[in-house]
Amino acid sequence: MSPVSRRQFLTSSGLAAASVIASRAGLSDARGLVLEPLLLAVIDAALSTARASGASYADVRVHRRREENVSVRDDHPAGTTDSERYGVGVRVLKDGAWGFAATARVDALEVKRVTQKAVAIATANASLRDRPIELAPTAAHVDVWQTPLAKDPFKIPVADKLELLLGISHTLRQQKVTAFSEASLSTRLEWKLFANTEGALIEQAITRIGPSYSVTLVRDGDFVSRGWDGQARQAGWEYLAESRFVEDAAQVAEDAREKLAAPPVEPGRRDLILSPENLWLTIHESVGHPTELDRALGDEANFAGTSFATPDKLKKLQYAAPHVTLFADKTTPGGLATCGYDDDGVRTGRWNLVEQGRFVGYQTTREQAGWIGEPQSRGCAYAQDHASVPFQRMPNVSLQPGHEPLGVKQLIEATDDGVYVLGNGSWSIDHQRYNFQFTGQMFYEVKKGKVTRALRDVGYQSNTLEFWNACDLIGGAQEFRLGSAFDDGKGEPAQSNPVSHGCPPTRFRKISVINTRAKKGA
């Protein structure tokens, strides 16, 4: 099932000429209300008020965010929550400065008041800018986009979800030592209606599902945890079957036992074979964030920091080994950041950030494209909800698979002295994205082309450029998998952005491996 455009929908359903007024049946049925007079009046109130106030540009987003979380602990439920936020955010550009205001009351009179407030804010701040904000041009799209899905996860009864999670939790606790287990399912819907003074009118409905579980084993004053390697996805309920959510539980339980008994790693420089379920987060931190243009120019200096990948290095810096290409893509099927249009109303696409090892691209919004002389935005504006200001957020950023059909098996066979790392553990990177440290879930020693034993307390520490230039083997497309961050944080006020990163298993040569267990009193 592919996304359907609004024009196609109207034509095929015969609704184009019909005067259809959807009943306002409550927020749960809000999807598809683009034709509702109330919402059209809200849009009109925002845009006409902004125009009348002298704004050079304005946009309005009616936004509904629904989230259901179901969780279990050991043998019982640990909470079922259902939350919903609905409202309108209005952004205006006046006298060259932004003003933003939002409300949870979705009616025309309130939105007129809010728009006037946004205008007043822009006016108050205009003198605090040296130069006016300019937006790169974009087409005025009128369209509908939605997550392709077979089964809406919100329609699956909570009782069924709990039963599924309790079954997994039971499997995880089949241990001979003390065991604690947790399992959860998070389901999120983001519905939004965007319009601007340039004529855009875009409705989007994005469904995301985040399954997870872990088990902790306790023995003799020591404890280890093993979390499932599966990842959140933009998808319907059918994703759970594809992801082996249930089937993997027994293996995760066994892995935990193996981890508890495993010897600690000896620190030193080793070859690393990273599974997609580990490497995605390293891509996120060492490629995704450094290539955000606002960060590179200093807009995040007060919070998340800046970036070593400054514009003077564009098309010059050898970011990675020559066979490495890393691309941004807001159209990746299943990617959490995938959508039809960004929150500037720009149609989404794919482009390279690192091409054959060379740093070639940034993530931009309409405001930012001109900063580096690009004619158009890359479509990276995003706001987490109606009450948040859209700004540059990360698209899905992925590693292009190699040309050879290598899998993890071949990578292990080609490795003389290495460590194979699965899953995500701890992560941290500096505020210019040089020095990073990651751990994982499971670690295996590789000697002379074979996995010899499990290890524990493994971390790897490197520098972004050293790491990516040490990449020498990239798996093929057949083992390309997505990993995901449901809540990637950035900005002030902090906002969360869902984003995915794809890659196959990949090898990096002679990376510093550390033992993460602090010696007592050390």
Add this chain to the structure above:
Amino acid sequence: MPLSEKQLRQAMQKVLAAAAKRAPKAEVFVGLESSRRAHVRFSRNGVTTSGEIDEAGLTVSIQLGRQAATSSSNQTDDASIAALVERTARLAQLAPEDPELMPVLGAQPVARNPLAFDPKVDGLDAKARAALVHQALAPGRSLGLSTAGFLFQWSGLVGKASSRGLSRVHPATGLQLTVTARTPSGTGSGRGQFYGRRLQGLDAAAVATTACETARRSENPRRLKPGRYTVVLEPAATAVLAESLWSAMDQRAADEGRSFFSRGEGQSRVDESLLSPLVTLRSDPTSPRTPMLPFDAEGRALGPQPWITAGRIDALSTSRFWAEKTHRQPVGGHGGFELAAGATPRAKLLEGVRRGVLISRVWYTNWVDGPTLLLTGLTRDGTFLIEDGQVVGPVNNFRFNQSVADAFTRCDALSVEREAANDAETVTPAMRTHEFLLASVSEAI
């Protein structure tokens, strides 16, 4: 527009009435916040984004025996309240029994904390915020440094009610100004910050000047090798380590054997002297340094709570369920804490340090090893070499891998002066500690 106190109380009563009608035997908890939040963000010496938001947050929990569900919404009109109650009741009916479910709380001792709300913060409008940011931009502009920062203002009402008679509404405000300055060379960075609940005490120009001065002092850092060093952590850095330690203080995890605070399975290290005798940590919502709401998320009244006294563990956070199961008093629900001041003036913390490192801030911390409380993170915004009791110049930043328990065990001096961090919910002094592992160099400035 944010709800008035009367409107907020009425909305909570409507929820209880709707729930009583829908499920007469149910226990019901209601939480409702109504707020106005505003911000101005700036970078490269100019404003980037600015906004103001009116928002509500309504949470309803319905318990049917041991079946329960919780729903939330930002809509407070009658129809939305009815729909929210219906949805929550339906979810509760479908939920399996939760053996850890506790009854909702009834009436709690009434207490007001006048320090938690300041009408002057509530009254800041777009022009007033712009004026503060103008003051914050001035030092960087005049000194030729690039500044970035964030002004944030919050004011609102927080309400809790239950079918057992709980009924509390309290106003609160919050104000934050943070500024980061960077030198044109790109080799110096500094930060100034203000966190408070009141407008009094905010000097926007002074915050920015602190950032600019640190940026200039930290310019052109020399190379220093990784290793174990005596370090002096400024209050902002101490706060992050103390917050990490505090976040790990959970009674249940300790009793279950999966915590640094475990003493085998089924026992914890409460009452043990684990840390330096200089370390005293406590929460007190009525403290003028950390004024907070006098009740927690469940509506439970909060009073002073000692966590660590002179290095001895007084208590670990204990949920109501775990307290009942283990025959203890519930402990916790606090939003922040104070690390007690020491006896050493801040300027004297460096005395006696033959060779060490002064750390202004730490960043991107994350747990690496639970059993040892090993934390990783990085220094930023001003890292300096100390030799023979004096700062001799800036050095590169570092990644650290350090057990926070060991850092607080080896602490041998805390400053008299303290500063607020983390939305004014944490107050900490500067700290001197030893054998702190600066594991690798970070090139970041």
